Amino acid sequence: MKKIILICLTTIIITSCKNEKQTNGKLNVVTTTSMITDLVKNIGGQHINLQGLMGSGVDPHLYKASEGDVTKLSSADIIFYNGLHLEGKLVEVFEKMKNIKTIAISDAIDKNTLIGSEYFASNYDPHIWFNVDYWIQATTFVTQKLSEAIPEHKDAFQTNGANYIKQLESLKAKLTAKIETLPKEQRILVTAHDAFNYFGKSFGFEVVGLQGISTATEAGVQDVQKLSSFIIEKKVKSIFIESSVPKRTIEALQAAVNSKGHNVTIGGSLYSDALGNSGTIEGTYIGMFEYNVNTIINALK
Missing domain, CATH: 3.40.50.1980 (Nitrogenase molybdenum iron protein domain)
Structure with a gap:
């Protein structure tokens, strides 16, 4: 089974081409962690076909691509992932996908503000979603990337992004008061x-x-x-x-x-x-x- 998956992944990397993979006129978007899936869903809404790789209780540090993931990845127009080595070996696959756009959410964050780690391969703590301000930055970043990919829905994405940022700001205020x-x-x-x-x-x-x-x-x-x-x-x-x-x-x-x-x-x-x-x-x-x-x-x- 592992050999089959590896062969399939290699095939995707080598043969992916710029044929339109849209379904029902919508771009196919694949996300890794459930946090990123939720973020992209709030911004993309009905204007994208969204599939997440990792569900509840899944540890992204140890995650390995399944045969079903290969199908999702091969049909993607855009892949959003966390980066900073959170997804382990999956990133190696993403970086080799020449004709599928792969976007690391962590690229939205100034690396100088991240928490470093001498014990981790990336030298940065990848758990950026636990900083609400970072997640607001990620919202702006995803809004921009979706607007560039599907300009005809730019207004909808910007409206959704702005509304979600308001919710995140309200969340931060509520958490601060509780703490x-x-x-x-x-x-x-x-x-x-x-x-x-x-x-x-x-x-x-x-x-x-x-x-x-x-x-x-x-x-x-x-x-x-x-x-x-x-x-x-x-x-x-x-x-x-x-x-x-x-x-x-x-x-x-x-x-x-x-x-x-x-x-x-x-x-x-x-x-x-x-x-x-x-x-x-x-x-x-x-x-x-x-x-x-x-x-x-x-x-x-």
Whole structure:
């Protein structure tokens, strides 16, 4: 099966041509993560045919293209992806697609403002969606790219983009007000991996992940012991699992803390690298962010 997929991908890369791939007169747009799918949906609306590769609970760090993905990619006119090595080996495929336009959302962000990492291949933290201001910039960027690709619907895209930016600005104000109810000394967020650093920087949280920025990096016994000591020292009340990361590492951390006489609870599951189920409030970027903040505040109070 893997050989078949590889052959298909190679065929796409070599033979993709500029034949119109539009369906019902609309451009075919493929997105990677569910956050990007939601973003492009809000801007493109009824004027594009949109397909996302990754659904709820999918870890983009470890994602591998399936046979079904090959079909989606081969029929795409435009592919939007996160970049900064979030999607791993998928990016190598995108960059070789000579006649399919591939666009990295992270290109909208000034690299000088990103959080660096000496442990990650890109040297940048790729979890940019946890900075609402970055997502506003991404909205402007996607609006521009869709307007260039389908100029006849430019007015609709710009209207949709402007409306979505207003929603994001309202979201930021609501989250800020909610977080202000939590004393600053209690704003310590311990999660499965370092997905929330932009969130922490934006809203004044000290963020500590058991694993590194990529879930491909596994936590060892020393990591668990070191973090358990930190939790006890800081009197952290709750720690959090993530929907796209196996919960066993956080459960091991909880057991290590409790064995040392400090009771720490699992405060809930946060959405990190993927949104919730399609059709639910948490299946949207705005709903996901509100859910996460409510879960964090309720558990740490």
